[in-house]
Amino acid sequence: MVMISDSEHEALRALLGAYALDAVDDSERAQIEDHLPGCPRCRAEVGDHREVAGALGRSGAPAPEGLWDRIASELDGRTAPPLRLVLAGHGTDAITTAPPVVDRPSRRWHRTVVRITSVAASLLLVLLLAATVTQRTDIAELRDEQALGDAATTAFASPEARTTELRTLPDGNAEPGVVLARVALLPDGDGYMLADGLPDLDEGLYQLWGVAGDQVISLGALGRDPKVVSFRADGSVTGLMVTQEAELVERSENNALVSGSLA
Amino acid sequence: MGPDSLQDLTDAGLVVAISRYREEALAEAYRRHAGAVYGLARRLLSDETLAEEIVQEVFLRLWDTPEKFDPGRGSLRSFLLAQCHGRAVDLLRAETARRRREEKDQRRTAEAGYDLELEVWDLAVAEHVKDALVGLPEGERRAIELAYFGGHTYREVAVMLDQPEGTVKSRIRAGLKRLRTELVGSGVGGPAVDGGGG
Numbered sequence: 001m002v003m004i005s006d007s008e009h010e011a012l013r014a015l016l017g018a019y020a021l022d023a024v025d026d027s028e029r030a031q032i033e034d035h036l037p038g039c040p041r042c043r044a045e046v047g048d049h050r051e052v053a054g055a056l057g058r059s060g061a062p063a064p065e066g067l068w069d070r071i072a073s074e075l076d077g078r079t080a081p082p083l084r085l086v087l088a089g090h091g092t093d094a095i096t097t098a099p100p101v102v103d104r105p106s107r108r109w110h111r112t113v114v115r116i117t118s119v120a121a122s123l124l125l126v127l128l129l130a131a132t133v134t135q136r137t138d139i140a141e142l143r144d145e146q147a148l149g150d151a152a153t154t155a156f157a158s159p160e161a162r163t164t165e166l167r168t169l170p171d172g173n174a175e176p177g178v179v180l181a182r183v184a185l186l187p188d189g190d191g192y193m194l195a196d197g198l199p200d201l202d203e204g205l206y207q208l209w210g211v212a213g214d215q216v217i218s219l220g221a222l223g224r225d226p227k228v229v230s231f232r233a234d235g236s237v238t239g240l241m242v243t244q245e246a247e248l249v250e251r252s253e254n255n256a257l258v259s260g261s262l263a
Numbered sequence: 264m265g266p267d268s269l270q271d272l273t274d275a276g277l278v279v280a281i282s283r284y285r286e287e288a289l290a291e292a293y294r295r296h297a298g299a300v301y302g303l304a305r306r307l308l309s310d311e312t313l314a315e316e317i318v319q320e321v322f323l324r325l326w327d328t329p330e331k332f333d334p335g336r337g338s339l340r341s342f343l344l345a346q347c348h349g350r351a352v353d354l355l356r357a358e359t360a361r362r363r364r365e366e367k368d369q370r371r372t373a374e375a376g377y378d379l380e381l382e383v384w385d386l387a388v389a390e391h392v393k394d395a396l397v398g399l400p401e402g403e404r405r406a407i408e409l410a411y412f413g414g415h416t417y418r419e420v421a422v423m424l425d426q427p428e429g430t431v432k433s434r435i436r437a438g439l440k441r442l443r444t445e446l447v448g449s450g451v452g453g454p455a456v457d458g459g460g461g
Contacts, residue, residue, distance in 0.1 A: 014429075017436030018417040020345075022352045023410035025418070047336040049439045054341030055392050055446055056411055057306075057348065063297035064315060068290065071319050075286055075326060147283055232330075 004035065016042060020049030152192035152228050155184040164260035166193075166240060180258050181226075181242065189234050191219075195226035195242075198258075204246045209256070211239035221248045238262055274339035282329040289326050296340045297322065300347045307351040307414055317354075321346045348411070355414040395445035403438030406431050 004012070012035055018024050019032050036043050155161050161184040168178045180197030198206060206222035210233045219231045222242065233240075241256035269291045272280065280288035300321055304314035321343055325332065332342050396404055402424075409420045421431040 014432055014436065017439045018410060018432055020439065021407070021410045021435065022349050023415060023417045023420070023435065025416055043336065048443055049436075050345050051337050051341045052439050052442045052446060053348070053411055054338065054344045055442075056396075056407075057299060057303040057344040063293075063301040063318060064311070067297070067301075067315055067318060068293055071293065071322050072286065072290070074319065074323060075289070 009035075009039075013042060013045070016045050017049055020046050021053055148228055148230060151190075151230065152184070152194065155186055155190065155192045156182070156194075158184070158186060161186050162262040164240065164262045166195075166242060166258035166260040168258055169256055183240055183260065183262070185233055185237070185262060187235070189232050191231045191233050193222070193226070193229040193231065195222060195229055198222075198226055198242070200225040201244065204244055205248065206257075207243050207245045207248060207252065209241045209243065209252070210237035211241065212236040213238075216241075218248075218250070221245075275334035278325070278329045278332050278334070278339065281326060289322060292325065292339065293322055296343050299340060300343050303344055304347050304351050306412060307348070307355060313354060314351075317347055317350050320350060348414075352414040392446065395442050398445060399438050399441055400434075402426075402430075403434045403441065406434040407438045407442075410435055 012032055015024055015028055015032060019029065024032070032042075036046065156163065163182065163184045165179045166181040166183060168176050168180060178197075181193055181195040183191060183193045185191040193208070195206070201224040203224075205224055206226055208219040208222055208229075208231060210217045210219050212234075213236065217233075217237070219233055219240075222229055239259060239261045241259040243252050243254045243256055245252060245254065269277070269280065269285075269288055272288075272291070274292070274295070277288050277292050281292065297318055301314055301318045304317040305311055308314055308317075324346060325343065332339060336342075396408075399407070405424060406417070406420050409415050409423060410417060413420075415423070417431045417435060418428050420435075421428040424431065
């Protein structure tokens, strides 16, 4: 988020109507788009303006015949991208314990970015900035385990994927260095974890964290008995950790159970 | 899940299904919204072929990057129309720039703008939207029409209307807020799931 003065903020706010109608020039657009991720108020205003613009744009004209067929044929010709997960109704929903699918909106990293004082020294996650972890809802009926498995298999076979093994850490309870999960992270940010080595939990859940520089980012909950999981993480993530939590948390003070560095 | 249940899904649910590469979910989204997207593109570009290309691009983009739709920030239709508008305006401005270079006709923009303003009333927008537009102060209405349907920047609109840029900027914003107040009672804020997509 770029910090701006109050007067600069007001100047940007005055542009939001024109921005929502694509009626600003490129430099103004860039300024606004730098600002929006860190300003919920301006984001909400743009959303409102766009909704009004959407009402203006609703003509009842039917799309030409045959157009859908052309689009469908285009789909057939495309290489299927890796499974990608989106949120349905996220943002304000109560956090729930996770299904065996993790996702996080890639465009909301600013909301889940947290800082830690010394990851390397203690692996103690001391999160200084509040984070909002959002969780998908209403997806159980839509989940396609087979597609997830296929996508994960493809990702692990991809020469472009960064991969790692998540190994146990010396915490006195477990033998260190045991591989409990494996991860493949594709260049487009889609990541997959095969986590069948993590023992099932009777209560609570596993939570996945990404390390990016001096920041630790919650990548979402893994549930109690994760097997195949997908998540999102961008190229700045160089390491991954898993903690055990009572519930999905914004900050953790637990030691990581396993960790790994992305090659 | 069969086609019937897809028809019952909310737009947000449809997008989740699209993210799982369910082609029939994209087909349902197309059925709901393609008509509106096509209508807007054709209105902006006055070119049916280009409008079809934009529809194709918008729906393929939804297929490729469904996560860009955030149901917390508006309806799927508004999202698709915003994508369509942005792309159409890009084309329009590129075309306008080309024409300007070739013909060096500085008056063209203004003339096109006024023609377009008249055409706006042919739009098959819902009656309550027309009513809300008519209810706006004229300065706000004209600024919004020229910007949205004409694809002009607010600076261009200021030149067309011979008004200060700041005034136009404010009128667009104020007019949109006023429209929202008028329309919100008509259910504009909710997701559109009508089947008018053609």
